Amino acid sequence: MKYIPFFGCMMTIKYPWFESAVRRTLANVGVELVDIDGFTCCPDPIYFQARDKMEWYTIAARNLSLAEQAGLDIVTTCSGCTATLSEVNLVLKEDADLRANINKRLAEVGREYRGTINVRHAVTVLRDDVGLDKVRETVKHPLNGLKVAVHYGCHLLKPSRVMRVDDPDRPVILDNLLRVVGAEPIRHEMTLLCCGRACMSDSIPDDMVTDILETIKRHDADCMGLICPTCFDKFDTGQVLLERKLQKSFQVPIVYFFQLLGIAQGLDPKDVGLHRHKVKVDRILDMAMA
């Protein structure tokens, strides 16, 4: 199983320990990542798409063409990159006129988008290609008793016409992966709510994040588990900022799924960056040390 990894700006620069967690855990389940040169920002599905959709298509198509040249599917680990690359890949495969137009632009730099590869979020690679049983075999220290409030985030699932990962209203993929590492997924009323990161208003996301964190506390979960670095940013650093602003204390630890998988596989917690979080993750560290 070989894929080209596309880690994106945020993970590469701001959260490299997530990249480390992904690289190490995927290697443990037999996935080979083949790094290639030349990728740029996906480009980002919020601000860059808002700027100019044709330019957004073009830059994404250029990234896709690089992977096509290497002849391997892309594996993504950021929901934003997944959203951009999946949508542009689908739209360009479906729309021959648009494809021709974009290829005129790509020809300026001697490239061509052909529509020969797929874009896969890493969790779908675990579920569909590796298989949950195989993943379970790599778990040496199951996180028994760890209650993880599941946060799906929007762009793994929606728009479902594009993403084709799971039922956007009744998803199970992350719950099942959490069970594989021995954790107990906790569903709550706000499991599917957006993190609000793309919203320009302050009050809308502040209220959303407050509601989500308070709901998780009410459900006595040990932490929130998610798979998107942007959601992570909003709930980890964002939580601390919100605590200051509202003079409140939430202290809900936030973890990226591949960190949990890494800990369950017996990786050093430092190699998955658990000590770098703004909201301390003591319970998970204790489990890792035990």
Next chain:
Amino acid sequence: METQAKRKIDFSFRDKLDSAVEGFRHNYCYQCGACVADCPAGNYSESFNPRLILLKALLGFEDELISADSEIWNCTNCYTCSERCPQDVRPVDVIIALKNLCVRAGKAPELVVNVSDSVLQSGITTRVTSLAEKRRQELGLPPIKAYPVDELIKIVGKG
């Protein structure tokens, strides 16, 4: 929409919106409101309402839509409305088309301009820092590769 009667209806705005990618989808909207109930921005504010954004587009209330402080910038891009819409309007995509018109008119929020400029100037949304390089080294990760900005400049803004 009490003051609607005082506003000037301008159907020519629909042509303008059609000119933006995916903008034509606003024509499919029959104002059923299926997009409203599960809209997180709508549920967390008095003013955000995807159906009303579509109505304003259909009636051509351009001044309210095409500005840096327009309600459209409060969309969280969660795509729930696109899941609910029975007409394939894909309201998020119409909102993105409206945002593209804002940028074209020089009326986008500074953040949108800055982040997207960064992509064209450096190849990424943020800046490579020495701390990032150091952290990557500590974790045994490959060094950050050069971003081919020269290629981006050549492929955007054509056609």
